[in-house]
Amino acid sequence: MTEDTIYDCIIIGAGPGGLQAAIYLGRYNRKALLIDRGGGRTSHARHIENFLTQKAISGKELIALGLEQAKSFNVSIEKGLVTNVVRHEHFSVYAGEKEYLSKFVIVSSGATENLPPIENIPKFFGDSFFTCIDCDGYRTRGKKLVVIGNSLHSVHLALAMKEMYTEDLSLILYTLVVPPVYIEELAENGIRVVTGRPKRLFGRERLEGIEMEHGGTIACEVVMSNFGYKLNADFLAGLQLKKDADNFKFATNRHFESSCDGLYIVGPLTGNDQAIIAAGEGALVAIELKKRLLEQ
Ligand SMILES: Cc1cc2nc3c(=O)[nH]c(=O)nc-3n(C[C@H](O)[C@H](O)[C@H](O)COP(=O)(O)OP(=O)(O)OC[C@H]3O[C@@H](n4cnc5c(N)ncnc54)[C@H](O)[C@@H]3O)c2cc1C
Structure with missing residues (x-):
């Protein structure tokens, strides 16, 4: 019509x-x-x-x-x-x-958003699960942060987050093998690199951590996801x-x-x-x- x-x-x-x-x-x-x-x-x-x-x-x-x-x-x-x-x-x-x-x-x-296959994202999306440093980087100040990604861009993002917002930072990379030059830089900045895949976000009202597929957990208050x-x-x-x-x-x-x-x-x-x-x-x-x- x-x-x-x-x-x-x-x-x-x-x-x-x-x-x-x-x-x-x-x-x-x-x-x-x-x-x-x-x-x-x-x-x-x-x-x-x-x-x-x-x-x-x-x-x-x-x-x-x-x-x-x-x-x-x-x-x-x-x-x-x-x-x-x-x-x-x-x-x-x-x-x-x-x-x-x-x-x-x-x-x-x-x-x-390209979101990784992690359970419970909708519950925390935009509140403590973020995807954009310009939008929500500021909201991670001084908090226990995990950056999740699978590219060199995610490594750069972790370094930027460390410099701008928080001391307590872990980086989860799905399959990317970090080039040696970055391993050193991440270590110097006190950024923990975790291998393995996140399975589920957990926390009653606020985000409390990430359960990994292999069974362990990582405590955190905020996540910055980086999949474009x-x-x-x-x-x-x-x-x-x-x-x-x-x-x-x-x-x-x-x-x-x-x-x-x-x-x-x-x-x-x-x-x-x-x-x-x-x-x-x-x-x-x-x-x-x-x-x-x-x-x-
Ligand atoms: C969690 C989150 C937090 C953010 N926080 C901030 C922030 O703090 N500050 C900031 O500046 N930016 C923020 N952004 C980014 C901001 O939302 C984008 O920059 C903004 O969306 C761009 O505006 P837009 O008008 O281009 O698109 P959008 O806001 O994405 O609007 C596009 C609209 O087009 C509609 N649409 C899509 N396809 C079709 C179709 N085929 N037919 C009809 N309609 C269609 C969509 O449904 C949507 O309603 C955030 C984004 C997210 C996801």
Whole structure:
């Protein structure tokens, strides 16, 4: 079923990036539609403390406030999963049974955490089980920390956490054999390297430790997990957009326009994984679209 309306812009994803773009476009009196499936990364952030003016706000609350603000500027909001975007004269955006038409598209669909197969993660996720030093490193200050990963990046992360936040640190590496140069550096920094796989996080209310597959336990209050994330971008596959040199993130110009004319991408899909940065990018794209819509 195709809608009659041709939107000025369809925004895919109601995280900070999409919501900020929606607020600007609404205030430009443009016909904007925001489509979101719900349950994105921001909604897992229990305590955002680094967003200007917000001493501490949960991701869910940030999104609820953003949706309210976007609605107040007449942005249309639909709950739905976008499954395909096609470029003809206009863009066709498919969600459920519906096809929506638009002159421009902003993709702000974020990413999804790669989590290791450890029992009980949902109980502690965002509270004492973290995945991002910029988001939650500060919350590990002075605590008994375990870094879990399987790459040299995880080794660097452990060294950074030691320098910035805590003395009491263990590093669990699944299969990576630590190169000798790092063994020395880790030892000098008092970082314990543990081999083996974690099985389960335990703790009544607060995290108390990790049970290992081989049976032992490691006491800890916080965990920093380091397995990266995958981009929420399956619905863009048909557009064959250009990627960066690592063939992971999408390549864009300085206005965040992808290799497809009129399709803009913000947030982790193009490189930055912080709420305030995604919001800034959303604002920049909306300002650019103000100009392009006036030119049309
Ligand atoms: C536990 C945790 C804590 C964090 N803490 C902080 C913090 O303290 N400070 C900070 O700056 N950042 C924090 N972040 C990171 C922050 O959430 C991201 O930077 C932010 O999500 C990026 O915003 P975004 O708008 O690009 O994407 P998101 O917030 O991920 O929003 C994307 C939206 O798009 C939706 N979506 C995805 N695919 C589709 C589709 N096909 N169709 C329709 N909708 C779709 C998703 O469901 C989601 O609602 C944290 C992340 C996590 C996981």
